Amino acid sequence: MKRSLAILLAFGLILSAVLTGCASDGKKEETGEDAPKHTETEPSYGGHLVYGMTQDLVSLDPHESTDAGTRSVVFNIYEGLVKPSSSGDLIAAVAEDYQIDQAGTEYVFTLREGIKFQNGQEVTLKDIEYSFNRYAEFSGENSAFVKSVKELSFPDEKTVRITLTNPDSEFLSELTFAIIPDGNDPNENPIGTGPYMVTEYKAGQYLDLSKNQYYWVEKEPYLDTVRFKFISDVNTAFTELQAGTIDVLNYLTTAQVEALKKSAGDEFRIVEGNMNLVHAMYLNNQAGPLSDVRVRQALCYAVDRDAINSFLFAGKSIIIGSHMTPQLPTWYEPAAASVYTYDVQKAKDLLEQAGYKDGFDLTITVPSAYSQHVDTAQIIADQLSLVGIRVTIKQVEWTVWLSDVYKGRDYEATVIGFDGKLNPSDWMAKYGTDAPKNMMNYSNAEYDELLEKALKAVDTEEKASYYKQMQMNLAENAASVYIEDPADFVAMNSQFDGYVFYPTTAWDVSKIYQISGK
């Protein structure tokens, strides 16, 4: 027995010698300084890029409602009359120009001169009509889109006119729906006007794209071919990045960023942005103690958001205090972030007032596949124990989370991130008392009233003031414990450059290029 133990030890020693030997090898390569943040690089044309993604593509059908990962990818294939830009505005795409009348009920678009689909076929009004109807059908009879449109008409060969039943200045963001050829079924033959066209799709494996030679933006795209490769396991994806099998990977953890810098300093560039999510511990406002506003406020005081940020995101996230991302400055209310400060005593006082002097039991349900949410829940559990709240973390499969927490609203608290489109109602309407997506079971008369006013307002400034009041309302009533818009660390092989962050879900590969001479 003793002898085998000795053998085991010897084996372990050899193994560790091998491993540490490698580690010191890596150190030699380290330059000591962080790579310069950004130096001007010269773009070249051509090249092939492999973009790694840990979320599977759900569908290539742009009109079907899908998850954020899928939308980020198909962003490169399809375009609407207008499309989001990286600065958060809507810019003309299939339409060359548009006008909205004073009242906000009539939207007139002029078709872009000579714009063609990826198959070379010119875009006509018939295609617009078909896409419009298809999108309406997919959205459903009771959707905001269908309800607000009164009429679609074509005054002449180049003009599209959409008349609304009620004035709605946010409606433009709905017109990002994809324009596809008349009679086309995107599941069988995906065609759009975007910078890249589909060449091959292997479900569950990869999506191959090639340059759209008819693309209307001059000098774009740069790369000849792009592959979006699906890798279900996050660690495997990271290994593939290190091995050079994939060139770009999003959502790196801080540990992974450190590891990359150590082992391969200048082989990769790390681009920092934000995930455009409202990362929060969402609360069921009707569950037991949480129905008391003082308890919810106590939670807000007891959670140290900065600690979460520095621990999980190296302090690069933006701390928020309500349900809006700072990436949309027009609608964002910065004051909401400072409604609560980390204050254990205040939390204890509030709990005592509410009759929970000795705390209570709280279950936080988190989707197990997302380590970011699980880790956050663990930190929160630790912090809440200081005010006497005993947290149980319940990890569930993503699909179970969707069915029990999101659809069934059968939970107390959960850590998750919500994304949204460019229109503020997409972010905030879910807190309306009767909103179908009101997972928080939030009900506040003042909020409902403000929401109604905000939706009706035509003037941007007036509209923004309502949305800002709504954000303060959510913060003051502690609808949930809002934490941050998490930092997004993207690693890209350093022979490429041009990664652009969007305030919406988009991985725009049309602006990525191979650096000249590399």
Add this chain to the structure above:
Amino acid sequence: MQAIVKKLFSLILTVLVISFLTFIIFSIIPGNAALAKLGVDASPEQIAAMEEKLQLNDPVIIRYGRWLFGALRGDFGESLQYSGVTVGELLGSRLPVTMVLAGISFLLIVLLSVPVALFCVKFRDRLPDRILTVLGQVMMAVPAFFLGILITYIFGLLLRAFRPGAYEGLSLRYLFFPALSIAIPKIAMTVRFLKSSVRGELSQDYVRTARAHGASEDQVLKNHVLRNALIPVITFLALVIGEILAGSIVAEQVFSVPGLGRLLITSISARDYPVVQAIVMYITTVVVSLDFLVDLLYRLVDPRLRRGG
């Protein structure tokens, strides 16, 4: 003959029962394909429409009946998670990958475990045997995914013998490494089993007779003992094939190989029951048929069973 027919009948029954059970279990667990597909951005209305489209609202029995009716005619339906892709297409591209992977693993197991076991028996209770015994125990205890990561790290990132994730079209060179990660724990198991089988044979009378005739230790092991010791091992290897299929689920995930195992995992989380059913059916059929074949083989080897049946 009658026994064989009986066995064949129970084989079919097993497959049917398992298909029913998987179907039931899958309809009991929370969540469905429509939810998994649409995520948090869909309205309840859209979710309801998708449930309708995917025919998820019908009672389980009706859905099972529909599935069974199709399956009997070789039609496994359409995948729910990937719009417009049939289960046949999905499996068609994945099946060869897993079969080749399992084949290489099996070859590695057979080719490596026999010499290693003989080596151990030859040096029994001496240092080489002890080292290998400890090593074997370590290999059996290491979790499959960790072994996979270790192999990827050493052969993929350090030695650059293959490029992790760069798998294209049935590359044997690439598949060797995941196969190795599947085979290593199984080799350790087989060696252990073979060793005890050989040692059992060594105490038989015919061995003493062979030695008395002046045969060398090598000759005794190779010519006399091995053949007899292999019979129980054949049964064991048939069981190992089932284990290889289970092991490939993990290995395919770690090495990013587009085989059945990886498809099974993504399909379970997407609640894509037609795909899950088809894969489970495939695995069940393989395992049950192997059991059947081993049974037949036994009858050939051992005449007593033939008469008794």
